[in-house]
Amino acid sequence: MGQARVSSRASSIAKPNDSPYYIGLDRVSEDAYDELENPNGVIQLGLSENRLSLDLIEQWLSRNLNASILGGGGLSIRRIATYQATRDGLWELKVAMAGFMSQIMGRAVSFNPSQLVLTSGATPAIEILCFCLADPGNAFLIPTPYYPGFDRDVRWRTGVELIPVHCRSSDNFILSITALDQAYNQARKRGQKVRGILLSNPSNPVGSILTRETLYDLLDFARDKNIHIVSDEIFAGSIYGGDDFVSMAEILDSEDVDRNRVHIVYGLSKDLSLPGFRVGAIYSWNEHVLTASKRLMRFCSISAPTQRLLIPMLSDTRFTQEYIETNRKRIQSMYDLFVAGLEQLGIKCAKGSGGLYCWADMRELIRPYNEKGELELWDKLLNIAKINVTPGSACHCIEPGWFRCCFTTLSKKHIPLVIERIRKVVETCKPPS
Amino acid sequence: MTHTRTQTQPRTPQSDADTTSTTSGGRATTAMRVIVPLQGVVQGRGGLVLGSVIPCALFYFLQFYLKRHRPGPTPTTPPSTPPEAAEVSSPPLHRVQSRSIVSPRGRPQWTPMMRKIIQMVFFQLGLAENLLCVDLVQDWLAANAKNSIVGRDLSISGIATYHPSEGLMELKLAVAGFMSRVMERSTSFNPSQIILTAGAAVAIEMLSFCLADAGNAFLVPSPYSPDLDRDVKWRTGVEIIPVPCRSTDGFSLSTTALDRAFTQAKKRGLRVRGIIISNPSNPVGNLLNRETLYRLLDFATEKNIHIISNEILAGSTHGSEEFVSLAEIIDSEDLDRNRVHIIYGLSKDLSLPGFGMGVIYSFNENVLAASKKLTRFASISAPTQRLLIAMLSDTNFVDKFIKTNRERLHRICSEFVAGLKQLGIECAKSSGGFYCWADMRGLIRSYSEKGELELWDKLLNVAKINVTPGSSCHCIEPGWFQCCFTMLTEKDIPVVMERIAKVSETCKSHS
Numbered sequence: 001m002g003q004a005r006v007s008s009r010a011s012s013i014a015k016p017n018d019s020p021y022y023i024g025l026d027r028v029s030e031d032a033y034d035e036l037e038n039p040n041g042v043i044q045l046g047l048s049e050n051r052l053s054l055d056l057i058e059q060w061l062s063r064n065l066n067a068s069i070l071g072g073g074g075l076s077i078r079r080i081a082t083y084q085a086t087r088d089g090l091w092e093l094k095v096a097m098a099g100f101m102s103q104i105m106g107r108a109v110s111f112n113p114s115q116l117v118l119t120s121g122a123t124p125a126i127e128i129l130c131f132c133l134a135d136p137g138n139a140f141l142i143p144t145p146y147y148p149g150f151d152r153d154v155r156w157r158t159g160v161e162l163i164p165v166h167c168r169s170s171d172n173f174i175l176s177i178t179a180l181d182q183a184y185n186q187a188r189k190r191g192q193k194v195r196g197i198l199l200s201n202p203s204n205p206v207g208s209i210l211t212r213e214t215l216y217d218l219l220d221f222a223r224d225k226n227i228h229i230v231s232d233e234i235f236a237g238s239i240y241g242g243d244d245f246v247s248m249a250e251i252l253d254s255e256d257v258d259r260n261r262v263h264i265v266y267g268l269s270k271d272l273s274l275p276g277f278r279v280g281a282i283y284s285w286n287e288h289v290l291t292a293s294k295r296l297m298r299f300c301s302i303s304a305p306t307q308r309l310l311i312p313m314l315s316d317t318r319f320t321q322e323y324i325e326t327n328r329k330r331i332q333s334m335y336d337l338f339v340a341g342l343e344q345l346g347i348k349c350a351k352g353s354g355g356l357y358c359w360a361d362m363r364e365l366i367r368p369y370n371e372k373g374e375l376e377l378w379d380k381l382l383n384i385a386k387i388n389v390t391p392g393s394a395c396h397c398i399e400p401g402w403f404r405c406c407f408t409t410l411s412k413k414h415i416p417l418v419i420e421r422i423r424k425v426v427e428t429c430k431p432p433s
Numbered sequence: 434m435t436h437t438r439t440q441t442q443p444r445t446p447q448s449d450a451d452t453t454s455t456t457s458g459g460r461a462t463t464a465m466r467v468i469v470p471l472q473g474v475v476q477g478r479g480g481l482v483l484g485s486v487i488p489c490a491l492f493y494f495l496q497f498y499l500k501r502h503r504p505g506p507t508p509t510t511p512p513s514t515p516p517e518a519a520e521v522s523s524p525p526l527h528r529v530q531s532r533s534i535v536s537p538r539g540r541p542q543w544t545p546m547m548r549k550i551i552q553m554v555f556f557q558l559g560l561a562e563n564l565l566c567v568d569l570v571q572d573w574l575a576a577n578a579k580n581s582i583v584g585r586d587l588s589i590s591g592i593a594t595y596h597p598s599e600g601l602m603e604l605k606l607a608v609a610g611f612m613s614r615v616m617e618r619s620t621s622f623n624p625s626q627i628i629l630t631a632g633a634a635v636a637i638e639m640l641s642f643c644l645a646d647a648g649n650a651f652l653v654p655s656p657y658s659p660d661l662d663r664d665v666k667w668r669t670g671v672e673i674i675p676v677p678c679r680s681t682d683g684f685s686l687s688t689t690a691l692d693r694a695f696t697q698a699k700k701r702g703l704r705v706r707g708i709i710i711s712n713p714s715n716p717v718g719n720l721l722n723r724e725t726l727y728r729l730l731d732f733a734t735e736k737n738i739h740i741i742s743n744e745i746l747a748g749s750t751h752g753s754e755e756f757v758s759l760a761e762i763i764d765s766e767d768l769d770r771n772r773v774h775i776i777y778g779l780s781k782d783l784s785l786p787g788f789g790m791g792v793i794y795s796f797n798e799n800v801l802a803a804s805k806k807l808t809r810f811a812s813i814s815a816p817t818q819r820l821l822i823a824m825l826s827d828t829n830f831v832d833k834f835i836k837t838n839r840e841r842l843h844r845i846c847s848e849f850v851a852g853l854k855q856l857g858i859e860c861a862k863s864s865g866g867f868y869c870w871a872d873m874r875g876l877i878r879s880y881s882e883k884g885e886l887e888l889w890d891k892l893l894n895v896a897k898i899n900v901t902p903g904s905s906c907h908c909i910e911p912g913w914f915q916c917c918f919t920m921l922t923e924k925d926i927p928v929v930m931e932r933i934a935k936v937s938e939t940c941k942s943h944s
Contacts, residue, residue: 003737003769003771004737004738004739004769004771004772004797006643006644006797006799006800006803007642007645007646007649007706009642009643009646010643010644010799010800010803011799011803013802013803013806013807014800014802014803014806029597049594049595051594054593054594057593061583065578065579065582065583120631120789120810120811120814121809121810121812123810124810124811127810136647149809152806152809153809156807157642157668157669157807158668269595274593275593275594275595276591276592276594276595276814276815276816277592277814277815277816278631278812278814278815279814295663296667296668298632298634298663298664299631299632299634299635299638299668299810299811300631300635300810300811301631301632301789303631303787303788303789303790303813303814303817304787304789305787305788305817305820306814306816306817309582309816
């Protein structure tokens with residue numbers, strides 16, 4: 001009697017996690033730090049989640065919940081519980097979302113609701129775009145270091161490849177068009193067809209914001225090679241420091257050409273602290289992409305009760321404005337405290353302007369100066385210091401020794417504890433004087 | 434009228450072109466009828482040439498018109514959805530991509546004319562959505578929604594933050610309990626073998642990815658739900674091989690037909706990875722009995738393939754026949770459980786399609802491990818999970834709902850079927866689902882897909898009711914239609930019947 005085998009793609013997906021990014025997340029879920037219940041547990045600095053402003057959401061919900069779930073204006077269950085709600089995302093939610101996106105990006109650009117496709121999170125949004133823009137075997141160029149999740153979102157089911165375009169600390173990890181061009185040509189020589197560039201802005205894990213000039217250059221490059229740009233702007237509202245965030249949409253507003261090649265991904269998991277709600281969006285000017293994405297929505301719709309909850313929340317612009325401003329301030333002060341704490345240990349961070357994390361330079365602490373040394377340090381931090389951070393190798397960083405530390409799941413009082421735990425490991429790593 | 438169409442290829446949106454050529458015989462007949470009068474009209478030596486050229490031109494124009502404006506026999510779009518994007522216009526320099534997904538023809542392209550018609554008083558009998566007990570759900574939500582989402586301490590960190598993508602354990606427990614209740618406690622379900630997804634469509638697609646590689650195939654008894662063509666094939670690269678069931682067998686599945694289809698596939702070099710059945714079946718409404726399930730398992734074991742059993746309508750049975758889940762068979766048999774996978778969901782049995790909750794139930798560790806990770810693309814939002822935990826744990830509500838739903842379903846089904854019977858339209862025996870499988874072979878002008886679509890068109894545009902023609906369900910016999918009745922109230926039925934009667938009269942008078 002034969003064994004009913006699964007598909008080869010299922011076999012490779014089912015394999016146990018081997019990336020430190022996922023291993024770390026698993027460790028935290030098994031042994032999570034809790035001040036009272038488990039003070040020796042692992043402190044989570046490896047998940048870019050924002051818990052700093054949940055109290056504001058709680059307040060809003062407690063004031064508004066019942067009316068909104070069933071709708072104040074005679075909204076019947078039919079609207080909540082029918083296929084229509086999920087098929088295209090309620091129009092009202094799109095309008096509300098478009099308004100929110102505009103607000104988040106400082107009202108520098110307005111978004112057209114009919115160019116929005118709503119999905120259950122940004123993860124399926126990325127996957128859908130890959131299905132729409134590339135065939136199996138094609139590739140996207142992606143600046144490194146990049147968010148480890150992209151390896152799964154882009155490659156697991158679509159058959160699309162990712163070609164890393166390495167960025168270096170000497171450039172502050174900013175993408176250079178020369179490097180992009182080199183990578184493109186090398187791919188061509190290998191016979192690999194490049195279909196687009198995938199980037200995150202603000203970038204993950206470094207936290208830098210692309211300048212207007214870089215965005216123009218990227219657009220020129222894409223036009224020149226006739227490829228797409230997918231701009232993941234999910235951290236657009238989580239900025240700190242002085243720099244302004246500029247969306248690709250803003251560049252396209254002023255440019256009168258080729259909007260068909262630009263696609264923006266957004267979501268509420270980071271800027272509105274609602275990863276549990278599973279809300280993402282594709283914003284595109286390309287009719288074909290919009291049509292195809294809408295059809296693929298059957299596989300990743302936002303559930304109707306969640307839609308009903310969000311419409312009033314996102315439309316309450318006074319609340320959202322207050323939230324955006326307060327949240328930014330809190331991220332800023334957390335960032336300042338955390339980075340200062342790391343500096344006390346002699347650990348500097350790359351210049352960051354956005355995101356929920358800092359990109360810490362621990363190159364002096366690793367021995368040997370390679371991926372193995374980096375993973376050894378990661379292991380010590382995880383198992384001795386009991387903190388989960390993400391090593392640069394999991395993000396495909398070409399320079400070993402960099403670590404992403406997310407600080408927005410902590411509260412201020414935990415920072416000394418975290419720094420203290422890191423200190424213990426740092427002491428063991430310093431070369432004997 | 435016993436001849437059946439010979440079709441070796443399953444009808445897919447891509448093979449529309451093929452279908453056109455197989456039925457061109459019919460269209461050529463139309464063209465012939467045009468040529469003769471024209472020949473009479475056009476005088477002189479040019480007559481023969483013009484008399485052939487013009488009708489040929491008309492013929493090609495007719496083909497073109499029909500192809501462009503073909504409403505497509507999969508009317509699943511409710512009337513007020515905005516129209517689909519217009520036909521492909523040549524994009525600027527860069528191609529979007531070449532996968533068929535970008536310009537699929539599975540869904541109807543509603544032309545402005547069609548939309549105008551549809552917006553008039555219109556009965557939607559083509560969408561398997563159950564509104565019979567929506568009042569019960571509404572009452573429950575009004576009383577319980579807030580508390581179930583936010584909880585007494587008003588803390589939302591539980592619902593706002595990241596949670597395991599395959600669903601909270603609490604919800605899995607509640608779902609396992611619900612599934613057992615709905616299937617009349619004939620079997621119990623283990624929560625740790627449950628993966629929750631944002632809808633049954635997701636669950637089907639996910640299993641397709643997990644059990645088959647691109648280029649492999651599943652055997653699917655036909656007629657089958659048009660949704661399967663999307664869920665199984667769109668992104669996965671997996672094929673569906675229909676296994677035709679016939680009215681003479683009551684559309685029940687024969688192992689001989691399965692075997693034949695398997696062998697033919699093998700000859701064509703197609704690797705069959707599994708069988709997908711629905712039980713209760715869609716669109717017919719059959720229940721698979723114990724014996725059939727055992728035979729299926731034997732067949733799957735012999736060929737070393739999987740079985741996916743879509744039991745999403747298990748709670749929507751309305752006859753006297755007993756529903757038997759594949760899980761129950763597995764319980765009692767000591768065989769390879771690794772090849773059995775069950776799909777479930779709440780959209781049908783609990784009248785909650787907008788909630789998006791699907792279930793994969795499997796005994797196969799690899800399938801569970803892979804599906805768990807794939808839920809990153811389609812997990813259920815936490816507020817919805819909390820609502821569902823509360824709803825499913827309210828056993829009083831659940832029991833009352835299941836019982837009332839079955840009663841109302843039974844009533845409306847009987848009335849609807851009786852109404853059709855009075856018009857001389859018999860329905861296949863069915864014991865489950867929101868629909869009946871109506872035999873309108875007596876009303877179609879030519880015993881072909883073309884004839885069937887003409888009738889569908891009349892029903893849509895004249896009677897203003899939208900039903901699903903058998904051809905879009907890949908039924909091998911033309912003339913069968915699926916009519917869903919769960920969006921009707923009892924007083925709608927006479928109106929619907931009257932309209933069908935009018936169309937029926939026009940069909941009869943023309944034959």
